[in-house]
Amino acid sequence: MSDPLSELNPVTERRAIRVLRPDSPSEAVSLARRFKVPYMAGGTWLQPTHERDQCWPEKLVALNAAWPAFRGLEDDSRGLTVGALTSLSEMARHPLVREYLPPLALFLNRVAGPGVRALGTVGGNLAVGGDLSALAMALDVRVDVLNRTGERTLPLSRWLRERASDDLLRGFTIPDCRGWRISLEKLGYRERFSPTRATLVCVHDGDRVRLAVCGEGGLLRLVAPETFVNDRADLASGDVGAVIDRELAAHGWQDAHLRMALRRMTTGLLSEVALGT
């Protein structure tokens, strides 16, 4: 370095960000571990976050969508498998999404804007607790994760609880949900391209109802309200509101007005899945 002062300078550091380009997923894992640096998929989250904080990592481990099973959608007897490096817009247009998750294509219009969707990946979205995480949570998806100890498949909820910084998400599998009734709704500050205040997902698998929410208060499977609803014959009846409110309040959803909106949105979504619309 010719300039002795540059080390002191976070801005020149930024120019010196080294993007490491591993040849394989396992090399990616060892690099992330060795240097304690994050993975980069589309970079749409990392870039504005670092720019805002004016704090840039020294290195990034770039993920490669060409690695086997990291990109694209495929279905088999286990259900629908989605590669983590599939972009949000690819997902929105994919025919299998229309088959398995009919409301999702339209819903994705409300996730970020076209530019972010073109670059941003579904894996990145799950990793940062984006709108897809509530859907994935309600669908009980299983994630496919690599790390230094090898690879494993586990429920999303468990991964999120136990996640290590070098965990590399290869993809996730949605159970065969064709014929399930899924409704989801996002509450933002404006019609499109809004930060998420809350995204609520309600799934009826033919037997039981599952509810999940993400947004300002964090990702949450609404277990108690689910039980409350599933124990009753008529989904649309009964005051599930109070149960939802308690559950949300207990898990960090502080804004009482937002909880009130979620109560009412839940009732709305429940009646949709109950009516099968």
Next chain:
Amino acid sequence: MELKPQPGMAETSVLERIEGRFGYATDQQHLPGLLHGAILRSRHAHARLLRVDTSRARLMSGVRAVVTAADVPGLNRLGIVVRDQPVLCEDRVRYEGDAIAAVAADTVEQARAALEVIDVDYAPLAVVDQAETAEQMSPLHGESNLLAREAFERGDTDAAFARCAVIVEHHYQTPRQMHAFMETEGGVAIPDNNGGVIFRVGCQSGHRDAEQLADILGLKPSQVTVEATPTGGAFGGKDELTIQPAAGILALQTGSPVLIHLDRFESCRTGIKRHPVSMIMTTGCDRQGRILAHRVDALLDTGAYASLGPAVLENFLDHATAPLYRIEAYSVSGRLVYTNNGVSGAFRGFGGNQATFAVESQLDALAEKLAMCPLALRRINLRTVDEPGSRGQVVRWSAPPTDVLAEAGASPLWAPAVSDARRRWLTGTGMAMGAQGNGLGDGLPDRGGGRVSLSAEGRIRLEFGFSDYGQNLAEAITCLVCETLGCVAGDIDVVLGNSRGPDSGPTSASRSSVLIHGVLADILPRWKDRVRDQAAVLTGLPCDQLYSGPGGLFAGGRQVLSYRELAEKGQPEQTRVDASQAFPVAPEGNQLVGRYLQLQIATVARVAVDRLTGRVRVTDLHHITAAGRVIYPPGYLGQIEGAAIMGLGMALSEDMPTRQGRYLADNLDQYIIPTLQDVPDQRVDVLDNTPTTDRFPVRGVGELGIEAVAPAICSAIEAATGIRVRHLPVDAGYLLAELCAQEETCS
């Protein structure tokens, strides 16, 4: 008459802007020897500056100059009216955007890197972040944080209140709105090799900026040239100097052109905002609904420096007198206080729309108390065209206010909306009116000039000092010139915003169209005569047979001389005609108060309110405008619709709250402006009864569209839900809580 968009109406420059191809001042990256500048901003909202050490920054690679307060060659102050803001702070910072030092380097990265190693020691001071208590806090300037207090009175307000049958009193709050122009502040300062500087910059008044910059740079006015290049939006946010002083000082120090372009973070943090207003309004009327008394007590947070705050206060108060309505007695007062909450200043509407929001809400409240139709209440109180304005001044309307109201009453939006199957969305329609005066007003010096000439290439050249920030003034000028001279757009060159050209005054206060129309009416006939005289000599034809037309001069239906031939063979420099005129104000002898040329708007809004979440969708806006003759239909439509969308943002989502004097949003992912998906269907009607002989048939419509949007939306929300919102932006949570409370009492 409904003004409809025509196919192909968008001009090329508009498409270029939309598609990001338009060249702005900040795109001039290839000037020889160009350096990049960056400005060090305060880390504190309020602090003493103990030490600013630039020694390490000077050693950084690529760095060509580092300047601080000590390097300001002339006056280290800026401000259009009150010069109270340091160009580079000496011993104290008063908001988090305050500039402390500036760097010029070979690249932007190097310049920003150098900022990081400028060592600044601060001693934090108590932050004045509440306008309500600002006057009790230790002063940011001079003796007190009260920058201005003003009151307008008429009649005996107490006595008038005593006679009222109904009185309503409410508190209103409006947000700190950001201009959110698409092109952030920027430009380039270029040394002219003679000790002077040329600025190419997005700004609102080249001439005025040149004067301030000469003082700051310690130069003679003749040594500073400002070319106000077309900008990507300004809306008042580029009225004050932005990057010019720092760029100019650095250009003088280095002898090289210096470009500074703020990124969005810096723009959010440092840029001027709309004044948040907190006000209590009390209004009373008799049993029949005639308004007798009106009282306003308002507090405006002007932030760390005065900027145009005092003028905003005056315009706010003018609008708070409810200029459309006949009111026997009023007492309207406001205080403008300094705080450490950024800086507030000029913004489309200029204080007026904040007042109108409350005034119109008050009228609805009175109507509700009297169980009277809000339109009927307005009808009996509206002024006639023969009456003076609310401050006793002579005013000039372009249509009777009751006609505007009648059109609003006939809007198709009053028909009930089709409701959704599940009855999730509650729909409602409401309206509000607004009036606005053109010009700087209140006796401020207000003149503007322009020039026409035939260029050496044979083009009809029109020059004005106004800036183009997307309102497409050039097209409006071209339309008017073609109409008068019979020529075609291809014959004309329009040159705007050069401080060496004619001084037109600032591009603000909806004044440009009025002055352009007035000046053209003066200079074009004179130019025509001069051109004809020369053509007569060249062609041998009698003067009175010659007339201008497409491409040249005509006689008996055929072109006898092209403009190019005229320029080549004649004396084009002799055709130059300059004129300047005073902005139309009330005739001699009248008090110099208020605005003379008045415009009106009635906005009808239809909204849908989500019963489940409280969120509001504005589905339709119908504007009935009475703003004189339409000289350039796409411009008129664009201004009304565009301003209305800004009003929509102010009503529903835009605010820049502060904590400890620091803005809580720093970019457009947190500061929520409407996107196309939030924009309702809009219809713009024009009501114009100005006779062709009228001396001032044209008005400026740059601000009119924003005037009545927020109260119309709130009135529609009330129609949909029974809930009146008086604090903006509308809080969906509040609305939802009220809806739930209503349901509980109903069930």
